[in-house]
Amino acid sequence: MLRQALEPGLRPAVLHIAQPVDGGVARVVADLVTDQVAAGLRAAVACPRGGVLTEAVRALGADVHPWRAGPAPGPLLLQEVLQLARLVARVRPHVVHAHGAKAGLAARLALRGRTPTVFQPHTWSFEGVGAITARLARSWERYSARWADRVVCVSEAEQRTGERAGVEARWTVIRNGVDTERFLPAADVRPRGLPPLVADLPESTPLVVCVGRLCRQKGQDVLLAAWEHLLRRLPNACLVLVGDGPDAEVLRANAPASVRFAGAEADATPWYRAADLVVLPSRWEGMALTPLEAMACGRPVVVTDVDGARESLPPGHALFCLTPSQDPYGLATAIGDLLLNAPLRATLGRQGHQYVVSAHDVRHTAGAVADVYRDVVGVRPG
Incomplete structure (x- = not known):
């Protein structure tokens, strides 16, 4: 139902916008694209060059669109936002899914609600920064929540952190998952295998x-x-x-x-x-x-x-x-x-x-994300 509803013609059903391109965020994006490609959806990713994400997505047969963006807001932010706005206008996805604080910042500024937008902070922009930066980041998150059709948190605690910061959003909690067919216990052999x-x-x-x-x-x-x-x-x-x-x-x-x-x-x-x-x-x-x-x-x-x-x-x-x-x-x-x-x-x-x-199987996680996509584009399972 999601495939038929979101993908008439050649438009990607989902455009993931990601920064960073390493670590847990990259693995989450790659896992989602894996599931979406397997389900027959056209998924694409916009991200900076380098890191492991580009190679992983291309190996899945999905499109990668280079987006020149640094890891934190800086003097080039306006250029990054305009570049992203042009990219989204060219790709014309049904849903944009922004991953990470920087991608969430740029995507919401670039789109301002014109395309169904899902924002997944993974960790909030106001965590782990100085007091002045944190105050500015909290103000931004409160203001920009209007431009996200859904804010997806990976834990209830992460949602509560956002709420304590004054963010009023349409929330969904989808706990992280991992590939339980890849991460398996070792065979019970002795001696244990040591790298x-x-x-x-x-x-x-x-x-x-x-x-x-x-x-x-x-x-x-x-x-x-x-x-x-x-x-x-x-x-x-x-x-x-x-x-x-x-x-x-x-x-x-x-x-x-x-x-x-x-x-x-x-x-x-x-x-x-x-x-x-x-x-x-x-x-x-x-x-x-x-x-x-x-x-x-x-x-x-x-x-x-x-x-x-x-x-x-x-x-x-x-x-x-x-x-x-x-x-x-x-x-x-x-x-x-x-x-x-x-x-x-x-x-x-x-x-x-x-x-x-x-x-915490990643397939459960991907299914819950697909339900969010259905909801934000006004489609219900048939």
Whole structure:
């Protein structure tokens, strides 16, 4: 019904506008395009060159339209908005789906309600910035909500954060999902499969893995501070940081010998499967993908209590797996307690896998997004 209603002729049913083009946002967009192409819809993406998104979308057979845009508002914003307005006028999609604060800013300025628009912040523009910038960003989000037919939040907590900032919108919560056919537990073989970077470790070495962009948001600096406490309990433990980013050099300079850096990985699945425990010490999120991917692979997680974290955990897991944000000692305690309790880790891993399969499969997410598209163009399922 959605395909017939949205796609007469050659117009794309959906134009995704994305900035950034790496990390979780890029994976969400790629997963949506995968599902939409499989359903027979013509989906297209407008995004800056570089990153993993362009290659992933083209591999699916979808169109990619280069959009020259930086990661944050700046002196070139007007040019970016005008460029985007021309692009949308040329492509003439039925629905525009803007991902991320910068894409949401530019898309709403360019369209101002003339095309059905879905805005998905992933994290709000006023989080993680200075006080003056945050105040301006909150004012902008309150004003521009009129130009979004729907604001899609990835967690109820993210919606509440928007509401507390005074944003009045037509809300829909669609929790993040992951590909449970790709992220699977490893076969139960011994010894465990270790990536080359840690192949020299004894089988008994407690291995903690953190997957995420190396930046302030993801909190690896807090994890390194926690690691000093942890080594007093478990001096033979090893931590691997998987990812790259602006803080890489500083983190390397401050890391002890028991911390190893894997760099950016196109597929983090081998790291999830090798880990005894996966940790994400974020300062802010909407709902992070890393804990969902790790649990889909049957691994327990420790996450900080930021937006979306509680909603990403199975019932009862918060007691063991949730710690306050920016609390190195609390983080170290949670990590150490789980590393010293193998039966509990095994139970949490099994329960986490079952929970993600039932509640966070990406196909459920894509179906809910398709329902939003139907609604914003005035189409109901037949």
